[in-house]
Amino acid sequence: MPRESYxxxxxxxxxxxxxxxxxxxxxxxxxxxxxxxxxxxxxREVIEGDHEINQLYLDLExxxxxxxxxxxxxxxDLRFIAASFKIITDLERMGDLATNLGEYSLEAERDxxxxxxIQEVADVTLEMVESAMDAYAExxxxxxxxxxxxxxEVDERCERASETVVRDLIEREIDADSSEQEIEQLMADVSxxxxxxxxxxxxxxxxxxxAARTLYMxxxxxxxxx
Numbered sequence: 001m002p003r004e005s006y007x008x009x010x011x012x013x014x015x016x017x018x019x020x021x022x023x024x025x026x027x028x029x030x031x032x033x034x035x036x037x038x039x040x041x042x043x044r045e046v047i048e049g050d051h052e053i054n055q056l057y058l059d060l061e062x063x064x065x066x067x068x069x070x071x072x073x074x075x076x077d078l079r080f081i082a083a084s085f086k087i088i089t090d091l092e093r094m095g096d097l098a099t100n101l102g103e104y105s106l107e108a109e110r111d112x113x114x115x116x117x118i119q120e121v122a123d124v125t126l127e128m129v130e131s132a133m134d135a136y137a138e139x140x141x142x143x144x145x146x147x148x149x150x151x152x153e154v155d156e157r158c159e160r161a162s163e164t165v166v167r168d169l170i171e172r173e174i175d176a177d178s179s180e181q182e183i184e185q186l187m188a189d190v191s192x193x194x195x196x197x198x199x200x201x202x203x204x205x206x207x208x209x210x211a212a213r214t215l216y217m218x219x220x221x222x223x224x225x226x
Contacts, residue, residue: 009063009067010077010080010081013064014137016056017088018136020057021091023052023053023095024091024095025130027046027049028097028098028203029126030042030102031099031101031102032101034101034105035101035105035196036119038108039105040105043102043103043106044102044106045102046098046099046101050096050098053092053098056088057091057095060085064084064085067081079220082217083136083214083216083217086213087210087213090206090209090213093202093206094129094203094206097199097203100199104195104196107188107192108189116161116193116197117161118161118193121161121200122203124204125154125200125201125203125207127150128150128151128207129207131211132147132207132208132210132211135147135210135215136214139214139218140214141214141215141218141219144214144215147207147208148208148212151204154204155204158197158198158200161197162194162198165193169190212224
């Protein structure tokens with residue numbers, strides 16, 4: 001393959017990875033909106049759209065394999081392809097988390113802990129993903145470190161949110177007249193909310209993974225990989 005065509009394929013790979021990230025971010029936003037608005041149509045759109053993300057992942061995985069097998073890249077090109085392969089894996093897993101959010105939305109009938117602001121924490125994690133993809137697109141190592149710093153704040157927020165849910169559950173008075181069904185519903189609501197918090201935190205973790213792979217790609221630095 002001529003060198004020019006090879007370079008074009010590398011650039012196409014970058015563009016396709018960025019496109020996949022846009023699809024994943026759209027699904028995450030839709031899943032969060034479905035939870036906030038208790039919108040069944042939105043929730044089902046997220047769930048049914050997971051196959052598109054899976055197909056994007058498989059197509060890009062094959063592109064990476066082809067570039068590695070047929071071109072035998074070295075140095076910076078090799079790091080770019082390897083990083084891109086790792087990044088699409090994180091994006092695919094974020095797509096799975098978006099599907100989880102859609103499923104939680106279908107189960108949510110009420111807000112039992114309105115003091116826990118899920119959307120606020122989620123906004124920060126989505127900004128982390130956007131920044132991580134910007135760092136990948138622009139090959140910006142400084143953004144990579146900034147994302148890792150923000151993740152500490154997200155972890156703390158998620159921990160506080162989970163503690164609030166558990167504390168309120170402990171303090172909540174359940175009437176003697178409460179039926180077994182009502183108690184089971186409360187426990188299901190608590191479980192769903194804790195899972196939502198956990199999945200939002202995991203989105204942030206995947207953003208850090210993307211930043212770590214980008215830093216390695218740009219500077220051959222594995223400082224953020226763990």
